[in-house]
Amino acid sequence: xxxxVTPKTKLLVQGITGEFGARHxxxxxxxxxxxxxxxxxxxxxxFFEHGGAKVPIFDTVADAVKQTGATASAVFVPPPFxxxxxxxxxxxxxxxxxxxxxxxxVRDMVRAKQAMAGxxxxxIGPNCPGIVTPGTGKDSHGGxxxxxxxxxxxxxxxxxxVSRSGTLTYEAVWQxxxxxxxxxxxxxxxxDPVNGTSHLDVIKLFMAxxxxxxxxxxxxxxxxxxxxxxEWIAKHGKKPVAGFIAGATAPPGRRMGxxxxxxxxxxxxxxxxxxxxxxxxxxxxxxPSDMAETLxxxx
Amino acid sequence: MNIHExxxxxLLKQYGVAVPDGDVCKTPEEAxxxxxxxxxxxxxxxxxxxxxxxxxRGKGTFKSGFKGGVKLCKTAAEAKDLxxxxxxxxxVTKQTGPDGRLVSTLLVAGAPNIKKELYLAVLLDRGNSRxxxxxxxxxxxxxxxxxxxxxxxxxxxxxxxxMGFQGWQGRKIAAALGLKGDLANQCAKLxxxxxxxxxxxxxxxxxINPLCIIEGTDGKDQLVAVDAKIGLDDNxxxxxxxxxxxxxxxxxxxxxxxxxxxxxxxxKLDGSIACLVNGAGLAMATMDIIQHYGASPAxxxxxxxxxxxxQVTAAFKxxxxxxxxxxxxxxxxxxxxxxxxxxxxxxxxxKETGLxxxxxxxxxxxxxxxxxxTLAESGLTLITGDSMADAAQKVVKTVxx
Numbered sequence: 001x002x003x004x005v006t007p008k009t010k011l012l013v014q015g016i017t018g019e020f021g022a023r024h025x026x027x028x029x030x031x032x033x034x035x036x037x038x039x040x041x042x043x044x045x046x047f048f049e050h051g052g053a054k055v056p057i058f059d060t061v062a063d064a065v066k067q068t069g070a071t072a073s074a075v076f077v078p079p080p081f082x083x084x085x086x087x088x089x090x091x092x093x094x095x096x097x098x099x100x101x102x103x104x105x106v107r108d109m110v111r112a113k114q115a116m117a118g119x120x121x122x123x124i125g126p127n128c129p130g131i132v133t134p135g136t137g138k139d140s141h142g143g144x145x146x147x148x149x150x151x152x153x154x155x156x157x158x159x160x161x162v163s164r165s166g167t168l169t170y171e172a173v174w175q176x177x178x179x180x181x182x183x184x185x186x187x188x189x190x191x192d193p194v195n196g197t198s199h200l201d202v203i204k205l206f207m208a209x210x211x212x213x214x215x216x217x218x219x220x221x222x223x224x225x226x227x228x229x230x231e232w233i234a235k236h237g238k239k240p241v242a243g244f245i246a247g248a249t250a251p252p253g254r255r256m257g258x259x260x261x262x263x264x265x266x267x268x269x270x271x272x273x274x275x276x277x278x279x280x281x282x283x284x285x286x287x288p289s290d291m292a293e294t295l296x297x298x299x
Numbered sequence: 300m301n302i303h304e305x306x307x308x309x310l311l312k313q314y315g316v317a318v319p320d321g322d323v324c325k326t327p328e329e330a331x332x333x334x335x336x337x338x339x340x341x342x343x344x345x346x347x348x349x350x351x352x353x354x355x356r357g358k359g360t361f362k363s364g365f366k367g368g369v370k371l372c373k374t375a376a377e378a379k380d381l382x383x384x385x386x387x388x389x390x391v392t393k394q395t396g397p398d399g400r401l402v403s404t405l406l407v408a409g410a411p412n413i414k415k416e417l418y419l420a421v422l423l424d425r426g427n428s429r430x431x432x433x434x435x436x437x438x439x440x441x442x443x444x445x446x447x448x449x450x451x452x453x454x455x456x457x458x459x460x461x462m463g464f465q466g467w468q469g470r471k472i473a474a475a476l477g478l479k480g481d482l483a484n485q486c487a488k489l490x491x492x493x494x495x496x497x498x499x500x501x502x503x504x505x506x507i508n509p510l511c512i513i514e515g516t517d518g519k520d521q522l523v524a525v526d527a528k529i530g531l532d533d534n535x536x537x538x539x540x541x542x543x544x545x546x547x548x549x550x551x552x553x554x555x556x557x558x559x560x561x562x563x564x565x566x567k568l569d570g571s572i573a574c575l576v577n578g579a580g581l582a583m584a585t586m587d588i589i590q591h592y593g594a595s596p597a598x599x600x601x602x603x604x605x606x607x608x609x610q611v612t613a614a615f616k617x618x619x620x621x622x623x624x625x626x627x628x629x630x631x632x633x634x635x636x637x638x639x640x641x642x643x644x645x646x647x648x649x650k651e652t653g654l655x656x657x658x659x660x661x662x663x664x665x666x667x668x669x670x671x672x673t674l675a676e677s678g679l680t681l682i683t684g685d686s687m688a689d690a691a692q693k694v695v696k697t698v699x700x
Binding site: 027079080103104105106107108109110111113114115148149150152153163164165166167168169170171174191193194218220221222223224225228244246247248249250251254255256257258259260261265266270286287288289290 | 423425426428429430442443446459460461498501503532533534535537538564566568576577578579580581582583584585586587588589590591595596599601632634635663664665686687688689691
């Protein structure tokens with residue numbers, strides 16, 4: 001079943017004519033994802049063409065949804081306009097909005113998150129690599145790829161992966177695939193302090209998904225989302241979970257690349273997160289090289 | 300981005316928050332004039348405050364041996380002497396590290412008669428993505444210690460971002476702080492101003508410690524922000540030209556400034572193994588694995604998803620200008636990026652910089668075979684690692700004998 005998206009999910013891309021959006025729209029088409037529409041205000045009526053595919057472009061998300069039945073969106077819109085783009089997707093009734101954009105002001109996200117409370121739309125991100133539900137073809141072709149992750153490193157299977165970081169997710173996925181172990185769905189929730197979906201949200205989905213048999217949860221310094229997920233897992237977890245926390249060597253008070261990766265006022269340390277993992281029975285990888293191995297030993 | 304105390308107070312003042320009278324000074328003569336003005340307006344006690352982006356100034360020591368980056372005095376002549384002792388000298392505090400910070404700006408202000416010190420801050424509660432106001436009757440001390448030992452003395456109030464700060468919330472917090480009458484009204488007004496500063500300036504944090512009840516020059520009790528600290532959301536700076544102008548490059552590491560010109564995210568650390576990595580999460584994890592195998596990272600460096608030849612070359616130059624670097628660890632997971640393009644970039648960068656230090660490269664991902672071939676045929680004496688762990692152990696071995 002996978003979570004959030006399946007190979008049948010119809011995707012639209014907001015910002016499809018921008019360089020970043022276009023490049024990854026092409027890669028999603030190459031991967032076999034059902035990319036059915038693009039949205040760029042002012043370019044409605046044009047087409048996004050790649051490898052024989054002709055994807056219609058619309059002025060508004062609402063139009064795109066009406067004409068194509070898209071249920072999910074990838075947002076590649078530049079930071080000053082990204083929160084607006086997210087809310088447009090919410091208004092159009094999408095099930096899922098995945099915001100890839102890095103650098104959205106926190107205040108914009110505080111407002112957007114407040115504005116979308118109670119809506120049916122789930123937001124993933126922002127500042128995230130996106131979601132991949134691998135397909136059954138060669139190099140996992142035929143899956144649903146929303147965002148910027150490399151598709152070919154995946155393999156269809158039964159491990160769920162959730163992480164705040166892009167390359168660290170790829171690292172974990174590749175460790176699994178290299179050992180012949182596939183993934184149900186891989187979700188990058190993003191490295192910003194305000195995000196739409198937390199570790200815990202994704203963990204709950206994985207626990208409820210019959211196809212997911214084990215979970216890799218990757219966290220990093222900053223905030224307390226990992227601790228919250230660990231606490232829930234301790235009480236309700238029914239599947240093996242292994243994890244890694246990045247940033248044990250990060251100096252306090254400094255932002256480590258991601259806007260949310262900061263230890264401030266003694267809060268959000270790797271140490272606290274690792275001990276929360278251990279207390280919850282989550283297997284902690286001693287190094288980022290051992291993420292897959294740590295989980296597989298538990299299974 | 301961080302700003303100085305005097306800049307934070309300027310912002311707060313714009314939103315109606317009372318701060319002590321004072322002026323910014325760059326020379327002892329300016330300090331003299333500022334102090335004279337304060338004395339003339341009835342201030343009996345003055346304070347000379349070093350402006351650096353670090354806490355613990357009062358208990359800090361200058362490299363000249365002069366003690367205290369924040370000093371009280373009574374006359375303009377004394378203020379001038381203090382300014383002479385501070386300006387152009389390096390102040391070391393518990394937060395600056397042993398290198399300290401050069402003091403080139405002072406705030407000379409009135410030092411009111413403080414009756415009580417309170418604490419106030421506005422920040423983002425990441426748990427529910429809402430603005431959070433924190434206030435305490437325990438001001439002028441380390442708030443983390445208060446939170447740990449007497450958490451009941453900290454009042455927390457969330458603000459609905461759609462509604463903004465409400466009057467009743469101001470009254471509620473004032474009451475919780477034990478303020479009555481006119482002071483309670485002042486507090487509610489001040490809270491609204493502090494929240495507005497946080498919201499409209501796109502601050503990540505506004506902290507007023509201490510917020511003081513003072514005896515005003517008119518003899519009435521007043522609520523004044525005696526110290527202030529503001530951190531700003533870098534992502535929102537594009538819409539605040541006035542705040543951008545407050546950036547003080549002297550407070551930032553020259554290497555970090557250089558790195559930012561190439562869109563590299565670089566943070567200097569104290570170890571001996573430099574890292575060059577794509578992606579923030581992987582970059583942190585690379586630092587961790589170096590430590591795991593017994594050495595220390597010299598930096599955090601995220602070259603981003605692209606990692607072009609120019610970026611890699613710039614990154615090498617920045618890494619190599621840190622004299623404590625003894626070896627370099629390049630850890631790239633080329634997801635979309637072609638590993639061969641990265642390998643070509645590494646070879647070119649090594650040749651251009653004339654690298655003499657041990658270099659360990661771990662490449663994985665797209666077109667990795669071609670990338671490894673490029674490295675092998677380059678004639679460079681670099682070491683390759685198969686996994687992150689393998690490469691990390693190899694690089695650690697080059698520095699730990």
